[in-house]
Amino acid sequence: MDVDLRKLRYFVAVAERLHFGRAAEALHIAQPVLSRQIRALEEELKAQLFVRTKRATELTPAGEQLLADARPLLASAEALRRRVARAARGTDAFIVGFMPGLIVTPAVRALRERHPGLTVEVVRTTWDDQVEVVRDGRVDIGYVRLPVDQRGLRIRPLLTEPRVAVLPADHRLAGKDVIDIADLADERLLQDPDAVPEWRDIATELRRPGGRRPEPIFHAVEEKLEHVAAGHGVVVLPLSVVSFYTRPDVTYVPIADIPPNQVCLAWDSTRRSPLIAEFATIAADLQGDTAPSPEP
Amino acid sequence: MDVDLRKLRYFVAVAERLHFGRAAEALHIAQPVLSRQIRALEEELKAQLFVRTKRATELTPAGEQLLADARPLLASAEALRRRVARAARGTDAFIVGFMPGLIVTPAVRALRERHPGLTVEVVRTTWDDQVEVVRDGRVDIGYVRLPVDQRGLRIRPLLTEPRVAVLPADHRLAGKDVIDIADLADERLLQDPDAVPEWRDIATELRRPGGRRPEPIFHAVEEKLEHVAAGHGVVVLPLSVVSFYTRPDVTYVPIADIPPNQVCLAWDSTRRSPLIAEFATIAADLQGDTAPSPEP
DNA sequence: GCCTGCAATACCCTCGAGGTATCAGGGAGC
DNA sequence: GCTCCCTGATACCTCGAGGGTATTGCAGGC
Numbered sequence: 001m002d003v004d005l006r007k008l009r010y011f012v013a014v015a016e017r018l019h020f021g022r023a024a025e026a027l028h029i030a031q032p033v034l035s036r037q038i039r040a041l042e043e044e045l046k047a048q049l050f051v052r053t054k055r056a057t058e059l060t061p062a063g064e065q066l067l068a069d070a071r072p073l074l075a076s077a078e079a080l081r082r083r084v085a086r087a088a089r090g091t092d093a094f095i096v097g098f099m100p101g102l103i104v105t106p107a108v109r110a111l112r113e114r115h116p117g118l119t120v121e122v123v124r125t126t127w128d129d130q131v132e133v134v135r136d137g138r139v140d141i142g143y144v145r146l147p148v149d150q151r152g153l154r155i156r157p158l159l160t161e162p163r164v165a166v167l168p169a170d171h172r173l174a175g176k177d178v179i180d181i182a183d184l185a186d187e188r189l190l191q192d193p194d195a196v197p198e199w200r201d202i203a204t205e206l207r208r209p210g211g212r213r214p215e216p217i218f219h220a221v222e223e224k225l226e227h228v229a230a231g232h233g234v235v236v237l238p239l240s241v242v243s244f245y246t247r248p249d250v251t252y253v254p255i256a257d258i259p260p261n262q263v264c265l266a267w268d269s270t271r272r273s274p275l276i277a278e279f280a281t282i283a284a285d286l287q288g289d290t291a292p293s294p295e296p
Numbered sequence: 297m298d299v300d301l302r303k304l305r306y307f308v309a310v311a312e313r314l315h316f317g318r319a320a321e322a323l324h325i326a327q328p329v330l331s332r333q334i335r336a337l338e339e340e341l342k343a344q345l346f347v348r349t350k351r352a353t354e355l356t357p358a359g360e361q362l363l364a365d366a367r368p369l370l371a372s373a374e375a376l377r378r379r380v381a382r383a384a385r386g387t388d389a390f391i392v393g394f395m396p397g398l399i400v401t402p403a404v405r406a407l408r409e410r411h412p413g414l415t416v417e418v419v420r421t422t423w424d425d426q427v428e429v430v431r432d433g434r435v436d437i438g439y440v441r442l443p444v445d446q447r448g449l450r451i452r453p454l455l456t457e458p459r460v461a462v463l464p465a466d467h468r469l470a471g472k473d474v475i476d477i478a479d480l481a482d483e484r485l486l487q488d489p490d491a492v493p494e495w496r497d498i499a500t501e502l503r504r505p506g507g508r509r510p511e512p513i514f515h516a517v518e519e520k521l522e523h524v525a526a527g528h529g530v531v532v533l534p535l536s537v538v539s540f541y542t543r544p545d546v547t548y549v550p551i552a553d554i555p556p557n558q559v560c561l562a563w564d565s566t567r568r569s570p571l572i573a574e575f576a577t578i579a580a581d582l583q584g585d586t587a588p589s590p591e592p
Numbered sequence: 593g594c595c596t597g598c599a600a601t602a603c604c605c606t607c608g609a610g611g612t613a614t615c616a617g618g619g620a621g622c
Numbered sequence: 623g624c625t626c627c628c629t630g631a632t633a634c635c636t637c638g639a640g641g642g643t644a645t646t647g648c649a650g651g652c
Contacts, residue, residue, distance in 0.1 A: 002305060003373050005298035006640095020599060033641055035599060040639090045377065047384030052599070053649090065383035069376040072566040076372060077299050080365040081341065087361035088343030152566045154446070269565040270368040270448045302609090316630060329610055331630060336608090348630070349618090 005077055007041040008070040010034055011049065015067045018057045072135075072152055079137035079268065086137075093119040094275050097133045097142030100124065100221050101241035102263065104143060107283040114278070126219045127195060134266050141276050145238060146262040147194070154269040156280055158287050160260040163196075164252040166228050166235045166242055174251045181258050188233030190224055196236045198258045225250055238263075301373055303337040304366040306330055307345065311363045314353045368431075368448055375433035375564065382433075389415040390571050393429045393438030396420065396517050397537035398559065400439060403579040410574070422515050423491060430562050437572050441534060442558040443490070450565040452576055454583050456556040459492075460548040462524050462531045462538055467547075474550045484529035486520055492532045494554045521546055534559075 013023040014034065024031040042049050049063035059067065086093065094111065098104045104122060112120050123139050134142045135152055143158070165184060167174050173183060185202045193200040218224045222245070224235045229249040238261040242252045265283055267276050309319040310330065320327040338345050345359035355363065382389065390407065394400045400418060408416050419435050430438045431448055439454070461480060463470050469479060481498045489496040514520045518541070520531045525545040534557040538548045561579055563572050 002301035002370075003377060005301060009298060021597085029640095030642055031598085032600070032602095032643085035601095037640080039600090045380050045384070047380050057599085060384075061386070061388070062380050062384035066376070066380045068567070069372075069379055073369070073372050073376055074298075076365075076369050076566075080362070080369055081299060083365055084341050084343050084358050084362045088341070088356075088358035090357070092357070149568075150450070150565070151568050154565070269446070269450070270372075271364070272445075272447050317628090325609095326611060327629085328612085328631070328633095331632095333609080335631090353630085 003044070004041070005074060007037050007044075008066075009074060010037050011041055011066060012070050012074065014038060014050070014057070015059055015063060018059070020057065075135050075152070076270065079135060082137035091119055092117070093121050094279070095121045095123055095139045096279070097123045097125045097130065097139035097144075099126065099130060099143060099145060099241070101238060101244040102143045103240075104283075106286050107279065110282045110286070111275070111279050115275075118275075126221075127192070128219050131266060134268060137268070140273065141265055141267040141279055144264050144266045146264060147197075148264075148266065150266075152269055153266045156265045156284065158263045158265055158283060160262050161238045161240055162254060162260045163236050163258060164239050164242055164254050166225065166237055166250060166252045168228055168231050169249050169251050171234075171251075173253055176253050178254045178256045181255055184234060184236075184255075189235065190218055190227050190233040191235045196258075199236060221245060299340070300337070301370060303333050303340075304362075305370060306333050307337055307362060308366050308370065310334060310346070310353070311355055311359060314355070316353065371431050371448070372566065375431060378433035387415055388413070389417050390575070391417045391419055391435045392575070393419045393421045393426065393435035393440075395422065395426060395439060395441060395537070397534060397540040398439045399536075400579075402582050403575065406578045406582070407571075407575050411571075414571075422517075423488070424515050427562060430564060433564070436569065437561055437563040437575055440560050440562045442560060443493075444560075444562065446562075448565055449562045452561045452580065454559045454561055454579060456558050457534045457536055458550060458556045459532050459554060460535050460538055460550050462521065462533055462546060462548045464524055464527050465545050465547050467530075469549055470547045472549050474552045476553050477551050478553075480530060480532075480551075485531065486514055486523050486529040487531045492554075495532060517541060 010023070010027060010029075013027050014020060017023045017026070020034055020038075021031050024034040027034065038049065045062075045066070047062040047066075048060050049066060051058045051060055094115075096104055096108060108120050108122060112118065123133065125133055125139075125142060127145065130142055130144045131148045131153060133139045134144075144155075148155075165173070165179060173179055181198045182202055184199055189196065189199055189203065193203070218227055221237070221241055224237075225245055225247065227233065228235060229247070236255065236258075237252075239252075239254075265280050267280070306319070306323060306325075309323050310316055313319045313322070316330055316334075317327050320330040323330065334345065341358075341362070343358040343362075344356050345362060347354045347356055392400055392404060404416050404418060408414065419429065421429055421435075421438065423441065426438060426440045427444045427449060429435045430440075440451075444451075461469065461475060469475055477494045478498055480495055485492065485495055485499065489499070514523055517533070517537055520533075521541055521543065523529065524531060525543070532551065532554075533548075535548075535550075561576050563576070
């Protein structure tokens with residue numbers, strides 16, 4: 001009657017590897033068990049999920065569909081566990097996620113004042129997990145910087161801020177008033193190229209035949225700045241992040257021809273919590289005081 | 297390790313009734329089994345879900361949280377089944393939900409032309425199930441009229457249209473050029489008051505002490521019009537719905553002081569499908585041709 | 593032609609979900 | 623105050639499903 005989340009987890013493991021033996025190993029179960037469970041799942045859904053030719057395992061269209069749906073379902077189940085555990089601990093806490101450079105204190109304080117008994121916590125995130133913490137229930141609402149994968153989330157724009165190139169203090173471009181993104185074409189980017197699509201389009205490093213994304217990608221801002229200072233490459237970051245982490249051996253230059261970074265609030269779209277709505281309103285109002293942004 | 301959807305379903309049954317015996321009956325299982333399963337769920341989640349005083353069963357805060365999370369999770373699981381079944385049938389169909397009065401043909405035709413092999417189907421919905429069909433996977437994208445429960449959905453505004461009062465042809469207000477919502481205060485509304493919050497605020501019927509919502513609520517537009525014609529009451533509907541169902545014994549009058557109805561596209565926020573995105577763009581562009589609407 | 597790699601099959605064991613019968617405790621009624 | 627009844631919990635049984643090991647079947651590669 002109900003689908004079995006364990007079987008879905010097994011399915012995802014196989015679908016990701018397209019190999020029963022290795023999937024079984026990763027799941028810490030025996031391979032025949034996995035074969036049987038997948039077959040049971042196929043019968044339960046009345047749908048063939050894999051085409052098993054000898055020497056190769058591939059997904060059917062139904063399998064593709066299931067893979068696309070199973071992952072968010074498993075993530076939701078995990079989020080459910082986490083939220084129930086939090087509610088059971090009795091501490092009726094409201095948790096806000098934020099990335100360095102964003103000013104969350106006024107909104108958090110306003111929420112605390114309106115709900116004296118409520119514990120409001122903040123959790124620091126990175127560009128990589130800023131939406132994951134929302135999806136898996138670690139935070140109730142998060143400040144995120146676009147672009148993000150919006151699946152499963154409700155998004156509310158808050159503000160925009162310019163992005164700057166972060167350079168070693170002795171870099172050839174350091175001290176310029178402003179540069180173009182093209183000026184960075186020959187640089188090594190120490191961050192996920194997806195975070196700077198405009199650079200991706202012009203980077204010589206990625207345009208070489210067989211050119212792959214640079215291996216060393218550093219997640220925390222502090223690590224990025226450390227490596228910039230060491231001369232290993234450059235990063236492109238929103239202005240507030242850089243100004244938050246001022247240090248003498250690193251400087252920054254505005255980039256003229258790339259759009260600003262959009263900062264939004266994001267929360268689990270399946271939830272409807274008065275506290276989430278209230279916090280979103282407070283944060284938007286506070287933002288509106290300084291720089292009014294259009295409401296959709 | 298994974299939560300068990302069957303146990304969650306059992307939990308929801310108990311939480312909705314706050315009665316183990318009746319929940320067991322509804323689930324077609326024996327009551328001791330249900331007691332044991334709920335206890336197992338509590339141990340698994342390490343959270344007490346119910347306070348069982350003799351003579352009464354109540355939800356704990358953790359139970360409230362679980363109830364809020366379990367329902368959408370179960371709905372997602374059901375949607376997953378449906379979509380996989382559809383994908384397995386091989387018919388790679390794209391299904392659009394719409395309510396009467398909305399013009400979907402141009403967008404549907406445009407999608408068909410761009411994907412000659414694709415089957416594009418339309419499914420008629422009502423105000424009551426317009427978002428349910430999206431959540432449970434019966435349609436890939438739906439035209440919906442606000443207000444809707446946006447949980448689990450991504451919403452994209454398309455257009456607005458004025459709402460009119462639908463009256464019997466011999467009604468005292470029939471023939472007026474325009475009325476105020478207050479003119480309907482003494483009328484009987486043959487629809488969910490939530491659909492017309494402005495009426496809800498002024499209706500004498502609902503302001504009487506102990507006044508409840510009127511019992512006979514008719515879901516299909518045809519039924520509503522039939523009962524309006526019979527003189528049982530009035531309804532407030534978007535203009536396009538009424539003009540779609542013209543009949544001589546029913547007339548309508550614009551209402552001056554209520555905001556127009558917002559028509560949106562809605563789809564499952566956990567999904568990211570190229571076809572959904574393409575259809576949304578097509579529909580928005582087609583709408584933009586006639587009456588440009590702001591893009592968020 | 594043999595070896596190797598990979599999934600499926602055969603067969604066993606354990607545990608957990610379902611059932612029935614019964615108990616325990618608190619309210620309501622007399 | 624005693625009894626009855628309502629409601630959930632306990633006790634105990636059965637059976638099916640999930641997990642394990644051993645082995646087979648089949649297709650490529652050397």
